[in-house]
Amino acid sequence: MEQAPGSPQEPREARGGNGSPDGGAVAPGCYRHPDRSTGITCTRCERPICPECMVSASVGFHCPECVRGGSGTGHAPGANRPRTVAGGTLTADPRxxxxxxxxxxxxxxxxxxxxxxxxxxxxxxxxxxxxxxxxxxxxxxxxxxxxxxxxxxxxxxxxxxxxxxxxxxxxxxxxxxxxxxxxxxxxxxxxxxxxxxxxxxxxxxxxxxxxxxxxxxxxxxxxxxxxxxxxxxxxxxxxxxxxxxxxxxxxxxxxxxxxxxxxxxxxxxxxxxxxxxxxxxxxxxxxxxxxxxxxxxxxxxxxxxxxxx
The missing domain is CATH 1.20.1540.10 (Rhomboid-like)
Known part of the structure; x- marks a missing residue:
């Protein structure tokens, strides 16, 4: 699917995951939930993240720690509010x-x-x-x-x-x-x-x-x-x-x-x-x-x- 200017890029696959140069390596586990294998990485720190942890960003996805650490970017409070892959607000209890x-x-x-x-x-x-x-x-x-x-x-x-x-x-x-x-x-x-x-x-x-x-x-x-x-x-x-x-x-x-x-x-x-x-x-x-x-x-x-x- 073509992307409009400024739209988020497709999530990057984790190194060694499906589609990586070394072929059939097993996808790593999310750094916060090791039991959940994932092919997505944070575009800032490149740690593997699962759907519960990924935060939609202008480019790819960020992990919760990088989002909290980036609060001093000059944006107004709430402008960088963490979002899910579909644009929803992250919650403390996703169940x-x-x-x-x-x-x-x-x-x-x-x-x-x-x-x-x-x-x-x-x-x-x-x-x-x-x-x-x-x-x-x-x-x-x-x-x-x-x-x-x-x-x-x-x-x-x-x-x-x-x-x-x-x-x-x-x-x-x-x-x-x-x-x-x-x-x-x-x-x-x-x-x-x-x-x-x-x-x-x-x-x-x-x-x-x-x-x-x-x-x-x-x-x-x-x-x-x-x-x-x-x-x-x-x-x-x-x-x-x-x-x-x-x-x-x-x-x-x-x-x-x-x-x-x-x-x-x-x-x-x-x-x-x-x-x-x-x-x-x-x-x-x-x-x-x-x-x-x-x-x-x-x-x-x-x-x-x-x-x-």
């Missing part, structure tokens, strides 16, 4: 939103176990209305749009929520650190809504759909895009993605539509976030999120018109 999302999912799961089917029926993408002598489907097509969101947090089986929350704990913190909290939260909800919308569009009208899997697949797609942007080794995430897609289509009773919708939405939104030009980064990122939301609304409106027209 905060991930932990909150896991807490919300677990709380909803416990409520579903305590209250029972009435609770699930009210929050699932598809519900059932019990009239005297009749049983009929209710849901988004009947004006209950909130189900597109509530279904993202609803689980019924321990294995289902366990797998999803383990994936969220593994994928969430690196993305939250690399994107920043606001962008990460936008990614999570847009991916989840994208999964709900595609399931609503393509699945049978009476097919239930619930779980955080759409959002999780969105985070998986986002991880692939971020690793590609940082020139990291893509093989592990591609293998994981392939296994999850195979599981999606081969295992019975899985709403593959939610997985695919979340994956596509998550990858698309993240691509816009990490490739936005630095001078117009916030505008491009906000615009991409608005467009993604409008696409979701259009899909839901189209399906609703089919079912009620």
């Amino acid at each position: 905060l939103l991930t932990k909150i999302l896991i807490g919300v999912n677990v709380a909803v799961f416990v409520a579903a176990m305590v209250v029972g089917d009435r609770f699930v029926n009210a929050l699932d993408l598809v519900g059932w209305a019990f009239d005297p002598g009749a049983l009929h489907v209710v849901g988004v097509a009947h004006g209950e749009w909130y189900r597109l969101v509530t279904a993202m947090f609803l689980h019924q089986q321990v294995m289902h929520i366990g797998f999803n929350m383990l994936s969220l704990w593994w994928l969430g913190p690196p993305l939250e650190a690399a994107l920043g909290r606001v962008r990460f939260l936008a990614l999570y909800f847009l991916a989840g809504l994208g999964g709900s919308a595609l399931s609503y569009l393509l699945a049978a009208q009476n097919q239930p759909s619930l779980g955080a899997s759409g959002a999780i697949f969105g985070l998986l797609g986002a991880t692939a895009v971020l690793l590609r942007r940082l020139n990291y080794d893509m093989k592990p995430v591609l293998i994981l993605l392939g296994l999850n897609l195979a599981f999606t289509f081969l295992w019975p009773n899985i709403a593959w539509q939610a997985h695919v919708g979340g994956l596509v939405m998550g990858a698309g939104v993240t691509y816009a976030m990490v490739h936005a030009p630095r001078g117009r980064r916030t505008l491009v990122q906000a615009g991409a999120c608005v467009v993604a939301l409008l696409v979701i609304v259009a899909v839901v409106w189209f399906r609703t018109s089919q079912l009620t027209g």
